[in-house]
Amino acid sequence: MLVTGGAGFIGSHACVELLDHGYELIVVDDYSNSSPQVFARVERIAGRFLGTVYELDIRDRRALSAVFDRHSVDAVVHFAAHKAVGTSTRMPIDYYDTNVGGTTALLNTMHEHDVHQLVFSSSCSVYGDAGHGALDESTPARPTNPYAASKLICEQILADVCRRRPEYTVLCLRYFNPAGAHASGLLGEDPSGSPENLLPNLAQVAIGRQERLRVFGDDYPTADGTAIRDYLHVMDTVEAHRVALDHLADEPGMHVYNLGIGKGSSVLDVVTAFSEACGRPVPYEMVRRRPGDVAELVADASAVARAWGWHPSRDLADMCRDAWRFQQLNPNGYAGSARRPSDEG
Numbered sequence: 007m008l009v010t011g012g013a014g015f016i017g018s019h020a021c022v023e024l025l026d027h028g029y030e031l032i033v034v035d036d037y038s039n040s041s042p043q044v045f046a047r048v049e050r051i052a053g054r055f056l057g058t059v060y061e062l063d064i065r066d067r068r069a070l071s072a073v074f075d076r077h078s079v080d081a082v083v084h085f086a087a088h089k090a091v092g093t094s095t096r097m098p099i100d101y102y103d104t105n106v107g108g109t110t111a112l113l114n115t116m117h118e119h120d121v122h123q124l125v126f127s128s129s130c131s132v133y134g135d136a137g138h139g140a141l142d143e144s145t146p147a148r149p150t151n152p153y154a155a156s157k158l159i160c161e162q163i164l165a166d167v168c169r170r171r172p173e174y175t176v177l178c179l180r181y182f183n184p185a186g187a188h189a190s191g192l193l194g195e196d197p198s199g200s201p202e203n204l205l206p207n208l209a210q211v212a213i214g215r216q217e218r219l220r221v222f223g224d225d226y227p228t229a230d231g232t233a234i235r236d237y238l239h240v241m242d243t244v245e246a247h248r249v250a251l252d253h254l255a256d257e258p259g260m261h262v263y264n265l266g267i268g269k270g271s272s273v274l275d276v277v278t279a280f281s282e283a284c285g286r287p288v289p290y291e292m293v294r295r296r297p298g299d300v301a302e303l304v305a306d307a308s309a310v311a312r313a314w315g316w317h318p319s320r321d322l323a324d325m326c327r328d329a330w331r332f333q334q335l336n337p338n339g340y341a342g343s344a345r346r347p348s349d350e351g
């Protein structure tokens with residue numbers, strides 16, 4: 007199993023989940039938003055060797071092809087991408103190049119090596135400002151920023167590949183808002199630079215690295231005026247990938263599934279849950295809306311339940327508890343942990 011972006015937030019948790027279920031892994035990452043230090047922790051949790059890791063940019067087809075030459079790859083879980091919405095509006099070319107160009111480079115390499123099974127990380131952001139209520143997969147996609155558009159373009163490319171070539175199976179998982187950390191406190195969200203997402207920012211305020219949380223907008227048409235999202239525990243997110251892999255063989259063609267818990271939480275709900283998790287109120291201030299944000303994004307997550315009989319099992323309190331444990335145990339993220347001697351460059 008090849009995992010692209012395996013050093014990242016979701017990818018590293020996925021490595022643990024897949025190792026726990028007996029998969030043999032090959033991991034590639036360019037560490038543009040991560041660090042190889044995470045792998046020692048993955049191995050510590052899993053209690054086994056991760057597999058061979060390559061530092062490479064997936065757009066480098068020669069390097070990627072060499073990985074496929076050296077290993078027998080049966081399927082790919084493709085996490086590698088740039089994911090910051092705000093940055094994507096400032097650096098659209100970079101985002102399309104990495105996310106779309108990276109995916110076509112991967113597809114070309116898979117094609118050359120007769121690998122036809124892929125699980126693709128898509129995003130609820132493809133729905134854009136779709137409005138009120140739970141969104142199912144038939145909701146028209148209307149991306150509002152280059153990041154979201156890049157994910158939708160990848161989906162369209164993958165659908166075209168599957169239409170042309172019946173030997174392919176592609177599962178596109180549209181994650182809503184993955185959050186939380188591994189229950190051990192060893193793995194969590196450790197982005198390079200300042201975090202954009204709500205949970206890591208809350209954790210930094212709670213630990214004292216930031217003075218107060220800035221709540222982006224209290225004038226949305228929601229019960230408390232703050233925006234509503236569907237937060238999904240990162241361990242549920244990666245469990246869904248493992249279950250997806252179990253179903254790759256019985257579902258030829260392209261399939262798109264939402265991954266969420268199907269329940270919305272406002273920003274203030276999350277502040278309250280996090281305050282409970284850390285045992286004190288997390289200070290916050292209301293500021294203006296963040297450009298590009300939408301009022302509400304909640305999944306209708308019933309398709310994945312129907313297809314695979316799988317449901318997420320963790321709630322917002324679990325996400326906050328685990329994110330807080332990770333923050334407390336790793337006030338400076340992974341900085342300072344040991345790098346595996348076996349990492350290949």
Ligand code: NAD
Binds near residue numbers: 010039184
């Ligand atoms: P992340 O940034 O933590 O992980 C992405 C990993 O890919 C990083 O380790 C990064 O270094 C690597 N990478 C980026 N460009 C690369 C390249 N050209 N070659 C090789 N490696 C490269 O992000 P994440 O939160 O773990 O997200 C994983 C995937 O899930 C992404 O595709 C993202 O778009 C998608 N997604 C994330 C969320 C979320 O809220 N975290 C929601 C929906 C979808």
Ligand code: WQD
Binds near residue numbers: 202205220234273296
């Ligand atoms: C959640 C809510 C913010 C930080 C993004 C991408 C989406 C997907 C998930 C990749 C929003 C508010 C946040 C803060 C705040 N990623 N907030 N103060 O924007 O829903 O989704 O990540 O695919 O595509 O768009 O996630 O965690 O940034 O924000 O008030 O310091 O928290 O305005 O309402 P978002 P988020």
